[in-house]
Amino acid sequence: MNAVAGSIRLNLTPPVRYVLRIADTCLIHAQRLAEWCGHGPVLEEDIALTNMALDLVGQARALLAHAGRLEGQGFDEDQLAFLRDERQFFNLTLVEQPMRRSSAHAPGGDFADTVLRNFLLATWLKALWTRLAASSDSDLAAIAGKAVKEARYHQQHVGDWVVRLGDGTDESAARLRAALERAWPYTHEMFKRDAVDVAAEAAGLGPARDALNDAWQTEVAAVLAEAQLAVPADTPFTSTGTLGRHSEHMGFILAEMQSLQRQYPGGRW
Amino acid sequence: MSTSSNEWPLWEVFVRPKAGLDHKHCGSLHAPDAKMAVQLAREVYTRRQEGTSVWVVKSSDITASDPGDKGMLFDPMEDKVYRHPTFYELPESVNHM
Numbered sequence: 001m002n003a004v005a006g007s008i009r010l011n012l013t014p015p016v017r018y019v020l021r022i023a024d025t026c027l028i029h030a031q032r033l034a035e036w037c038g039h040g041p042v043l044e045e046d047i048a049l050t051n052m053a054l055d056l057v058g059q060a061r062a063l064l065a066h067a068g069r070l071e072g073q074g075f076d077e078d079q080l081a082f083l084r085d086e087r088q089f090f091n092l093t094l095v096e097q098p099m100r101r102s103s104a105h106a107p108g109g110d111f112a113d114t115v116l117r118n119f120l121l122a123t124w125l126k127a128l129w130t131r132l133a134a135s136s137d138s139d140l141a142a143i144a145g146k147a148v149k150e151a152r153y154h155q156q157h158v159g160d161w162v163v164r165l166g167d168g169t170d171e172s173a174a175r176l177r178a179a180l181e182r183a184w185p186y187t188h189e190m191f192k193r194d195a196v197d198v199a200a201e202a203a204g205l206g207p208a209r210d211a212l213n214d215a216w217q218t219e220v221a222a223v224l225a226e227a228q229l230a231v232p233a234d235t236p237f238t239s240t241g242t243l244g245r246h247s248e249h250m251g252f253i254l255a256e257m258q259s260l261q262r263q264y265p266g267g268r269w
Numbered sequence: 270m271s272t273s274s275n276e277w278p279l280w281e282v283f284v285r286p287k288a289g290l291d292h293k294h295c296g297s298l299h300a301p302d303a304k305m306a307v308q309l310a311r312e313v314y315t316r317r318q319e320g321t322s323v324w325v326v327k328s329s330d331i332t333a334s335d336p337g338d339k340g341m342l343f344d345p346m347e348d349k350v351y352r353h354p355t356f357y358e359l360p361e362s363v364n365h366m
Contacts, residue, residue, distance in 0.1 A: 042277070044298050044309040051312050157308050164301060 006265055008075055008083045014199035016071045017090060018206065019140070020080075021196070021242050022128065023063035024091035027081060028250075029121055030056035031257050032099040033114075039100060041111050048157065052118070055150040062143045069139075082261035086250050093239030094186035095121065096250045107249070109182065112175035115161040117183050122155040123219050124190050127212045136204030159223045166227025177229060184232040189239045190216070196242075280306040281331060282314055283324040292324050300325075 010016065033053035040046025064077035075083075094117065098108035129151050132144035165172040190209060197208035221231055239247070260267060277299040283292035295314050300306035306325040315323065334342060346352070 042299060044300065044313055047316075048309060048312040051316060160305060160308070164305070 006083060006262060007085045008073075008079055010071050010075070010080075010084070010088055011073065012088070013070070014196045015137075015203070015205055016067055017196045018200040019063055019067040019070060020088075021090040021092075022132075023060050023067055023080075024089045025095055025121075026056045026063065026125075027060035028089070028091045028253060029095040030054075030060060031253055032095060032097075033118075035100045035102070036114065039102075049114070052154055052157075055147075055154070059143070059147045059150070062147075066139050066143065078261070082258045086246055086254055087244045089246065089250065089254070090242050090244055092121075092186070092189050093241035093247055094183065094189070096241065096247060096253055097183075097186070098249055109179060110175055112165055112172065112179040113182065115158055115165060116176060116179040118154070118158040119162045119223065120183055120187055120190075120220065122151055122158050123216055123223075124212060126151040126155045127215045127219075128207065131207040131211070135206050137206075140206065155219075162223050162229075163227045166224070166229045173228065176227070180224075180229060181232055185235045185237045186239050188235070188237065189242060192238055192242070194242075277301050279328040280310070280325045281328050282306075282310040283326070284310070284314055284320040285322040285324075286319060287321055292322065295319075297328060303327075 010020075012020075030053045033049050033056065036046065036049040037053075038046065040049055060081070061077045064080040068075040068077060068080055097117075098106070099114055099117065101108035101110065126148065129144045129148035133141055133148060135141040135144065162176065165176040167173070191213040193208050193210040197210070200206045201208040201211070224231055241247070241250070278301075279297055280300055280303075281297050282295055284295045285292045298306065298309055298313055300309045303325060307323055310323045310325055311320075314320065
């Protein structure tokens with residue numbers, strides 16, 4: 001893919017990639033959650049989803065600023081968020097999938113998809129932040145120490161929704177089951193160990209992704225059991241967003257997210 | 270449109286701004302049950318650090334005075350100024366009571 005005019009190019013060392021994977025996962029998940037703003041099923045949950053998106057934006061900002069320091073060319077968090085091309089984003093593929101269906105013919109799902117994705121990710125982020133709080137990188141440890149409180153609340157709130165929908169009416173249970181089947185294949189990537197993980201683990205920067213697997217499986221299985229849902233069977237598919245190879249949805253979300261800074265470089269308000 | 274039969278119940282929300290102060294009524298919200306009501310109260314009413322503790326009570330569990338009885342219940346207090354402790358000379362040391 002050709003670089004868009006005005007794009008920045010990063011020097012991608014393993015620690016920079018490691019931090020960007022987490023930062024971008026938070027950022028793109030926040031962007032998807034923000035699509036609910038003004039469209040929530042009830043006013044109270046509309047605010048809850050938006051609050052969650054803002055927590056994730058805050059986490060992404062802190063991590064992007066830190067990635068900029070590690071990278072060394074002096075880029076700030078805004079430049080990293082709005083001036084990178086698709087191949088230099090390293091979020092989990094799950095978060096870029098369409099979330100809220102905005103019209104009958106648009107891609108995306110229903111409230112159950114949002115609840116379920118939120119739950120799978122919040123559980124993963126909670127496990128990750130908990131371990132990152134012991135990072136050898138004191139900035140990363142401080143960011144994680146703050147974020148883990150937010151993630152614990154997110155995980156409880158969306159976990160409660162999983163139980164209410166799964167153990168609710170026939171309709172809500174069927175929708176949640178379908179959402180689980182759709183999201184599950186993308187969870188493989190959450191635990192895929194590669195060279196970036198190995199380097200981070202060796203340096204004490206943070207856990208390798210596969211180290212999160214046991215805690216995540218245990219917690220997810222417990223909530224799904226309470227929600228009367230079976231854990232889906234594994235599939236061989238592994239998505240590749242953390243390698244910078246994204247699904248067809250990523251270009252659209254970046255176009256919307258970055259258009260203002262691309263059209264009015266350095267614009268502020 | 271939702272009907273009253275499938276609408277979530279209404280809850281009254283009380284927030285304590287900081288330790289030592291009372292919980293104050295600050296509004297209401299809809300929630301499916303008490304646990305979710307506490308979470309949504311946190312989302313709706315404490316986003317700007319307004320609270321350190323939240324209570325929720327089902328609105329239907331509150332018994333209120335009848336607005337039509339306002340005259341009977343509260344007007345008789347209008348001319349009972351002697352019920353205010355303002356007729357005593359307080360010692361200097363308790364001046365700010």
